[in-house]
Amino acid sequence: AQSVAQPEDQVNVAEGNPLTVKCTYSVSGNPYLFWYVQYPNRGLQFLLKYITGDNLVKGSYGFEAEFNKSQTSFHLKKPSALVSDSALYFCAVRPPGGSYIPTFGRGTSLIVHP
Amino acid sequence: GAGVSQTPSNKVTEKGKYVELRCDPISGHTALYWYRQSLGQGPEFLIYFQGTGAADDSGLPNDRFFAVRPEGSVSTLKIQRTERGDSAVYLCASSSVGDTQYFGPGTRLTVL
Numbered sequence: 001a002q003s004v005a006q007p008e009d010q011v012n013v014a015e016g017n018p019l020t021v022k023c024t025y026s027v028s029g030n031p032y033l034f035w036y037v038q039y040p041n042r043g044l045q046f047l048l049k050y051i052t053g054d055n056l057v058k059g060s061y062g063f064e065a066e067f068n069k070s071q072t073s074f075h076l077k078k079p080s081a082l083v084s085d086s087a088l089y090f091c092a093v094r095p096p097g098g099s100y101i102p103t104f105g106r107g108t109s110l111i112v113h114p
Numbered sequence: 115g116a117g118v119s120q121t122p123s124n125k126v127t128e129k130g131k132y133v134e135l136r137c138d139p140i141s142g143h144t145a146l147y148w149y150r151q152s153l154g155q156g157p158e159f160l161i162y163f164q165g166t167g168a169a170d171d172s173g174l175p176n177d178r179f180f181a182v183r184p185e186g187s188v189s190t191l192k193i194q195r196t197e198r199g200d201s202a203v204y205l206c207a208s209s210s211v212g213d214t215q216y217f218g219p220g221t222r223l224t225v226l
Contacts, residue, residue: 004156034214036217041219041222042219042220043118043120043205043217043218043219043220044157044205044207044217045217046214046215046216046217049214090156090157092156100145100162100209100211100212101147101159101162101170101173102159102215103159104156104157104158105156106154106155106156107154107155107156
């Protein structure tokens with residue numbers, strides 16, 4: 001069975017500082033990994049994904065994520081946080097085949113302070 | 115282009131009533147997924163369609179929940195004899211097969 005852990009319910013960071021939102025996963029085979037962002041009363045918006053290739057993946061809005069196979073992690077990062085980045089962030093994992101159904105983490109609330 | 119749309123955006127119903135939630139996927143996406151999201155949780159898988167058929171309905175919690183996609187495009191999630199515990203945001207997503215899922219804004223269901 002596949003699973004995702006987002007160990008922090010909330011991350012607080014000052015505007016302009018770098019941010020990291022953590023994600024670890026468990027899956028059989030090579031993982032497909034995703035990050036989504038959810039703003040209040042909105043659906044999930046796709047940020048980025050890792051399938052294969054470079055371990056550092058660049059996505060929307062200046063976000064990037066680093067795949068680390070040995071640590072089974074896929075942490076989301078941004079060099080300089082904006083207040084508008086404040087939202088819920090979800091990590092998801094799925095195996096490469098099957099019915100392509102991802103398992104989502106519980107989410108991390110990112111709060112960027114002015 | 116147009117994204118995934120869901121109607122209604124909000125639905126309030128009474129315990130025991132029947133509800134239908136609609137999802138309009140991105141044009142050309144053959145895969146369609148329904149999820150349920152409770153407060154403080156990530157999306158929980160309900161059912162996956164590939165074309166018109168339900169390829170995986172293992173996430174449906176019980177037989178009160180049913181979904182259809184008769185023409186391989188629009189899908190309707192149907193909940194019979196609603197219970198207060200069914201209150202949640204119901205999310206729909208679509209994708210090309212095996213590709214990234216794109217989500218709609220969700221339908222917030224409240225069962226009184």
